[in-house]
Amino acid sequence: MNIHEYQGKEILKSFGVAIQEGIVAETPEKAIDAAQKLKDETGTGWWVVKAQIHAGGRGKGGGVKLAKTLTEVKERASDIIGMNLITHQTGPEGKLVSKVLIAQDVYYPGESETSEYYMSVLLNRETGKNIIMYSTEGGMDIEDVAEKTPHLIHKEEVDPGVGLQGFQARKIAFNLGLSGKAFKEMTKFVSALYKAYVSTDSSMFEINPVLKTSDNKILAVDAKVNLDDNALFRHSNYAAMRDLSEEDPAETEAAKSNLNFVKLDGNVGCMVNGAGLAMATMDIIKLSGGEPANFLDVGGGANAATVEAGLKIILNDQNVKAILINIFGGIVRCDRVANGVVEAYKNIGEIKIPIIVRLQGTNAEGGKKIIDESGLKVFSAITLKEASDLVQQIVN
Ligand code: GDP
Ligand code: MN
Numbered sequence: 001m002n003i004h005e006y007q008g009k010e011i012l013k014s015f016g017v018a019i020q021e022g023i024v025a026e027t028p029e030k031a032i033d034a035a036q037k038l039k040d041e042t043g044t045g046w047w048v049v050k051a052q053i054h055a056g057g058r059g060k061g062g063g064v065k066l067a068k069t070l071t072e073v074k075e076r077a078s079d080i081i082g083m084n085l086i087t088h089q090t091g092p093e094g095k096l097v098s099k100v101l102i103a104q105d106v107y108y109p110g111e112s113e114t115s116e117y118y119m120s121v122l123l124n125r126e127t128g129k130n131i132i133m134y135s136t137e138g139g140m141d142i143e144d145v146a147e148k149t150p151h152l153i154h155k156e157e158v159d160p161g162v163g164l165q166g167f168q169a170r171k172i173a174f175n176l177g178l179s180g181k182a183f184k185e186m187t188k189f190v191s192a193l194y195k196a197y198v199s200t201d202s203s204m205f206e207i208n209p210v211l212k213t214s215d216n217k218i219l220a221v222d223a224k225v226n227l228d229d230n231a232l233f234r235h236s237n238y239a240a241m242r243d244l245s246e247e248d249p250a251e252t253e254a255a256k257s258n259l260n261f262v263k264l265d266g267n268v269g270c271m272v273n274g275a276g277l278a279m280a281t282m283d284i285i286k287l288s289g290g291e292p293a294n295f296l297d298v299g300g301g302a303n304a305a306t307v308e309a310g311l312k313i314i315l316n317d318q319n320v321k322a323i324l325i326n327i328f329g330g331i332v333r334c335d336r337v338a339n340g341v342v343e344a345y346k347n348i349g350e351i352k353i354p355i356i357v358r359l360q361g362t363n364a365e366g367g368k369k370i371i372d373e374s375g376l377k378v379f380s381a382i383t384l385k386e387a388s389d390l391v392q393q394i395v396n
Helices: 005-014 028-042 070-080 142-148 166-175 180-199 229-234 249-256 275-287 304-315 334-348 364-372 384-395
Strands: 022-025 047-051 064-067 100-104 115-124 129-135 153-158 202-212 218-220 224-227 260-263 268-272 294-297 322-329 355-361 378-381
Touching: 005 022, 005 180, 005 202, 005 224, 022 028, 028 047, 028 070, 028 100, 047 070, 064 070, 070 100, 115 180, 129 166, 129 180, 142 153, 153 166, 166 180, 180 202, 180 218, 224 229, 249 260, 249 304, 268 275, 268 304, 275 294, 275 322, 275 384, 294 304, 304 322, 304 334, 322 334, 322 384, 334 355, 334 364, 334 378, 355 364, 355 384, 364 378, 378 384
Parallel strands: 268 294, 268 322, 322 355, 355 378
Antiparallel strands: 022 100, 047 064, 047 100, 115 129, 115 202, 129 153, 202 218, 202 224, 260 294
């Protein structure tokens, strides 16, 4: 689950990571109040108005603006709230901005230059260790740095059983070219960041830029946090940070019915019980010349209600030319699933595209009989070969 920058910073702060302070606002009027409050609390002279959407690259897309007066805060907030922000991560359709973060300006002049670094913590699945990636080349597109100058991205692996060691935090601060107060601040920053990542069960924390201010403080200016959905039950306070308006509506609908659904771009919808069988079914669709329109695992207890919810979600997708239902009757009996399909079909009303139902396992023959005798535009199959031949006939 992704969260907004302001929420990510809230989490970071709660673990003692120093951040660029800010207050979120939904209207230009509230933006002025936020700016005034921030000035009282932090003494900031200027502010940055930052669009809150689940995508990076906001600065380049016009979603991050400096404001030098309260009037400018209001103007910039009016410009950004309600805008359709297009960045390299939103896709060409962009994203509607409904909130801004009013943040303190942390790029003020002082005794030394400001510097922007890159830092992220994530899991290296190959080694089963956490990894801290960091670079002196922060602020801009890290993807470019990785591609053109990969030697400028450093990696520090951390054994999750042992945790981040002091020497590792010092090595990172050293490799970033820091000394004195900034060096010390960076070791504290890295330790707190690693603790935040582990304690929240996150899949990724990415801070770009990490800023060294002109008075040698180390701050998180941005925060991209990805929390592991499977661990959210342990963190109800983070689960409440979910912003459904940022998520795919079909996936939200599916989650309500306890369906594991991922929208894809193909033309053959599929409904399957079990994630492994779903993957295999998607392969079969591809081998038959189609492209899967989705991943959908209805879980162990497929019944009429789940089949109906799944069918409705798939049918909403205009690209879908056919649907393949592939159910293995282990816990669930095939005749029950067949009845569920027929019932769902009748409840939904007219379905214009062909549906192929492949039932295998307990009572498979009975299930096939129910489908064949239903008089609906549903094709039955028992073997995978039969099912894939049917898909092939329809999509080619
Ligand atoms: P992103 O573009 O979505 O990654 O958003 P960021 O939060 O990383 O901000 C983009 C850029 O805005 C940063 O790289 C900075 O150059 C600039 N920026 C952020 N905060 C401040 C600030 O307090 N003062 C000034 N002058 N610039 C800032
Ligand atoms: Mn950024």
